[in-house]
Amino acid sequence: MEGLRVYYNTDRGLLKAVDDVSFSVGKGEILGLVGESACGKTTVAMSIMRLLPAGARVIDGRVLFNGQDILSATEQQLRSIRWKQISIVFQGALNSLNPVLTVREQIAEGIQAHENVDKRTVDGRIDALFKYVGLDPARRTNYPHEFSGGMKQRIMIAMALACNPALVIADEPTTALDVVVQYQILDLIRNLREKLQISMILITHDLAVVAELSDTIAIMYAGKIVEYGDTFEIFEKPKHPYTRALLKSIPKMQGAKKLLTYISGSVPDLTGPVAACRFYDRCPYAQKVCADVEPKIEQLSTNQAVACHFWRDIENQ
Amino acid sequence: MGIGYAVNKLIQTIATIFFVLTFNFLLFRILPGNPFALLFRGPGFSRALVNQLNAQFGLDQPLWLQYLKYLQNTLIGNFGISYTYRVPVLSILVPRLLNTVILLLTATAISLVVGIAMGLVSAWRRGGKTDFAFSTSTLLLYSMPTFWLGLILLFVGVIYFGLPVSGMISLNGELTNPFALSSIVDLSRHMVLPCLTLVLGLTGEYVLIMKGALLDVFTEDYMLTAKAKGISNSKLLRDHALRNAALPMTTLIAINIGLAVGGAIQTETIFSWPGIGLLTYQALLTRDYPVLQGCFLVVAIAVILMNFLADLLYGYLDPRIRTG
Amino acid sequence: MSSQLTTSRWRIYRRSWTGLWRKFARNRLGVIGLGLLVFFVLMALFGPFTAPYDPTSSSADILKPPSALHLLGTNEVGQDILSQVLYGAQASLIVGFAAAAISAVVGSLVGLIAGYYQGYAGDLLMRVTDVFLVLPALPLMVVLGAILGPTLFSIVIAIGLVGWTGTARLVRSQTLSVKQLAFVESSRASGARDYYIIFSHVVPNVIPVIFAQTVLVIANSILSAAVLTFLGLGNPSTITWGQMLEFAFTSGAVTSAWWYVMSPGLCIMLVVLSFSLVGYSLDEIFNPRTRKV
Numbered sequence: 001m002e003g004l005r006v007y008y009n010t011d012r013g014l015l016k017a018v019d020d021v022s023f024s025v026g027k028g029e030i031l032g033l034v035g036e037s038a039c040g041k042t043t044v045a046m047s048i049m050r051l052l053p054a055g056a057r058v059i060d061g062r063v064l065f066n067g068q069d070i071l072s073a074t075e076q077q078l079r080s081i082r083w084k085q086i087s088i089v090f091q092g093a094l095n096s097l098n099p100v101l102t103v104r105e106q107i108a109e110g111i112q113a114h115e116n117v118d119k120r121t122v123d124g125r126i127d128a129l130f131k132y133v134g135l136d137p138a139r140r141t142n143y144p145h146e147f148s149g150g151m152k153q154r155i156m157i158a159m160a161l162a163c164n165p166a167l168v169i170a171d172e173p174t175t176a177l178d179v180v181v182q183y184q185i186l187d188l189i190r191n192l193r194e195k196l197q198i199s200m201i202l203i204t205h206d207l208a209v210v211a212e213l214s215d216t217i218a219i220m221y222a223g224k225i226v227e228y229g230d231t232f233e234i235f236e237k238p239k240h241p242y243t244r245a246l247l248k249s250i251p252k253m254q255g256a257k258k259l260l261t262y263i264s265g266s267v268p269d270l271t272g273p274v275a276a277c278r279f280y281d282r283c284p285y286a287q288k289v290c291a292d293v294e295p296k297i298e299q300l301s302t303n304q305a306v307a308c309h310f311w312r313d314i315e316n317q
Numbered sequence: 318m319g320i321g322y323a324v325n326k327l328i329q330t331i332a333t334i335f336f337v338l339t340f341n342f343l344l345f346r347i348l349p350g351n352p353f354a355l356l357f358r359g360p361g362f363s364r365a366l367v368n369q370l371n372a373q374f375g376l377d378q379p380l381w382l383q384y385l386k387y388l389q390n391t392l393i394g395n396f397g398i399s400y401t402y403r404v405p406v407l408s409i410l411v412p413r414l415l416n417t418v419i420l421l422l423t424a425t426a427i428s429l430v431v432g433i434a435m436g437l438v439s440a441w442r443r444g445g446k447t448d449f450a451f452s453t454s455t456l457l458l459y460s461m462p463t464f465w466l467g468l469i470l471l472f473v474g475v476i477y478f479g480l481p482v483s484g485m486i487s488l489n490g491e492l493t494n495p496f497a498l499s500s501i502v503d504l505s506r507h508m509v510l511p512c513l514t515l516v517l518g519l520t521g522e523y524v525l526i527m528k529g530a531l532l533d534v535f536t537e538d539y540m541l542t543a544k545a546k547g548i549s550n551s552k553l554l555r556d557h558a559l560r561n562a563a564l565p566m567t568t569l570i571a572i573n574i575g576l577a578v579g580g581a582i583q584t585e586t587i588f589s590w591p592g593i594g595l596l597t598y599q600a601l602l603t604r605d606y607p608v609l610q611g612c613f614l615v616v617a618i619a620v621i622l623m624n625f626l627a628d629l630l631y632g633y634l635d636p637r638i639r640t641g
Numbered sequence: 642m643s644s645q646l647t648t649s650r651w652r653i654y655r656r657s658w659t660g661l662w663r664k665f666a667r668n669r670l671g672v673i674g675l676g677l678l679v680f681f682v683l684m685a686l687f688g689p690f691t692a693p694y695d696p697t698s699s700s701a702d703i704l705k706p707p708s709a710l711h712l713l714g715t716n717e718v719g720q721d722i723l724s725q726v727l728y729g730a731q732a733s734l735i736v737g738f739a740a741a742a743i744s745a746v747v748g749s750l751v752g753l754i755a756g757y758y759q760g761y762a763g764d765l766l767m768r769v770t771d772v773f774l775v776l777p778a779l780p781l782m783v784v785l786g787a788i789l790g791p792t793l794f795s796i797v798i799a800i801g802l803v804g805w806t807g808t809a810r811l812v813r814s815q816t817l818s819v820k821q822l823a824f825v826e827s828s829r830a831s832g833a834r835d836y837y838i839i840f841s842h843v844v845p846n847v848i849p850v851i852f853a854q855t856v857l858v859i860a861n862s863i864l865s866a867a868v869l870t871f872l873g874l875g876n877p878s879t880i881t882w883g884q885m886l887e888f889a890f891t892s893g894a895v896t897s898a899w900w901y902v903m904s905p906g907l908c909i910m911l912v913v914l915s916f917s918l919v920g921y922s923l924d925e926i927f928n929p930r931t932r933k934v
Binding site (some may be wrong): 049079083098109113 | 537548
């Protein structure tokens, strides 16, 4: 993804949801895209699949997949890329499955839209997929409402893998689930990654999830990427004030009891005028220049980048 | 299907029918200008007949006894005697009912097909020129009283197209074979105008229902999932949108069946189509209360039964209810 | 203290009126509808004063097409149609308003009670509403109108008692959603009495929706009134547009005198259209489900 800008036309004005976002995902790599609600991460995901709602417009940028720019692909090319090359697991799978079709029909639909296979092969593949995700293959003729939330999420994952895509986008795969089920799903994803070597973009607001699963992390805030790097680096040596604040706010189980820290203030309204550095009004290290000059993303090494004027000084403190 | 659901709906239907029967009973006996007080005292009713009717309907007995007799009578089809025709109400009703069914069935079928098609296009191309054209024409048609539309069509049809002015068949049509081609043509010629009137009146409602149901479905999450799978647009529409939109549509169409009946009364009046609608009008003119009451009952019960069938259909279509 | 609350609420209302007008004016069709509506209301108010002839005086000019003498032609007993139309506006509109008022009151009460007191009472009310919803409207109105006697009042009752279901359902769902709002919950938790909650919290939130819906109900009522008067119900000595069409039909003049059919009919259509346009515009503004995001 290069320099993506996506704006929404809303009642209150032009919402600059995603402003100049760039990152890349390699083969077999899991990228964690982390940020608060409404920071633009879902918009990024939808842009890749070109599933943006009616009020959104892609102003600028390219999304390169195997050399081809998805944003300028034709409807037909798009349809062949969708699901076969890139698939997506939506958040809150409760409503993402069609209630009047059996799960078998829904998964089969995805396969048959791209491959010319007969019914028996399709059923065989569905059975295998079910086993992969830990579901009883005999239940493939059931309807979505007959499954629990966690099982539905597994169905979504199975469905996303149906055509053996190169890239899977998982948008908040565990958010709508309770903790026990969350753990199971994360375990599942980890196993799948080991067995299938898929590339994945894992979108979440939960740092614990990315810590477990991702190789690289991109931290998003208010429509921009503020830090990017190797998971280890990010957790051990965070550079951007926002990243640092996020990590500090994770309560620790061991060690001395401390007051919970949090980041004061709230996310800026992106329809109105914003300070040059969008984190300005919540940053403990903010200085005047931060309000006027936008901190450009600085590439530190092949796999590291920060967008902050003062990250060096902060690090040295 | 979830048997519990079907039984539940059956109970509701029976309760509703009971309610209507009771309502009907009270309406005709309790209100001021109580027609049953004057019942059967008009000229032409022999003393013997009056006594017989008094006994049948228990007119000289307390209200609750009358109510029981009323229920009894209704169940066996005794709706009383018509004031104007001096024959049992049911014997007048039944043949007329068939005529109305012919007209309504044809008109409703056409309206549904046209309405659903237009609604689909309207929803798919929302905000476009087609949507706007359909919406405005629907609104215009809806603002016209059905009988006025009928009057205009009558005027145009008779003067410019030489279509028959009234009735269901030409007089000499009664003498020949009802299945002969000429009879069918005759019937069709008579049916064109009333049918057209009804269709124009009903289609708008179906367009709105279809459009509304589809638009609601388009905003659902599973539509996004389906689109992400890269399936064709027609498959998207057919398997996902329509299959789900069919559910609320069944309910709404059922609720609107009463509209068709209302339209039928007006249309039959204008075109003198010998159905229940015209009978209602005629009974109204002559204040023939037994017939009026009979028409209302028959029509109300018919609509209630149709709603029951629609409920069953819904239960079948929705897997959440079907598998219980 | 409560009077302070009232005054500040009025200030909010007044401010919201101008905001409302601005939102309303954005919809061109709604504004056209409003214009038509005003035209017809004026006709109803001043029609009898501007009519060129006495609508009941017959003449020898039977079924004459529109001319300089009679702008809309004459009917089968030589009465001036234009004058009849102008006189008829009053009854045609008043019946619609009155019937809609009854529907609004009954429907709102049923909806409020059913929505707020959800137990057996609420359930029963909704069952009754469902029954009325299923019953075919016109046959029911005809029967009611026939029994209640040949007056305009009986038509008003007939239409009012049949048209309340839509409002009831709407008010109920609105009441339910207001009831679940946080400030209502806290109000109940702090021990406020039911009446207080209903009147100060639920009603203000429900009134805009009732208002929009009632405009549409008025449209429907005027339409129903036209049909009922056409079928012969109501007071035969009061001129209404529906009645004019009834005479046109029964006198057999339909196939010859297009002006007789078009004049009252167009009026009915335009009035209903105007109320519908205004009603739909208001609905777009107030109804949370149809509001465009």
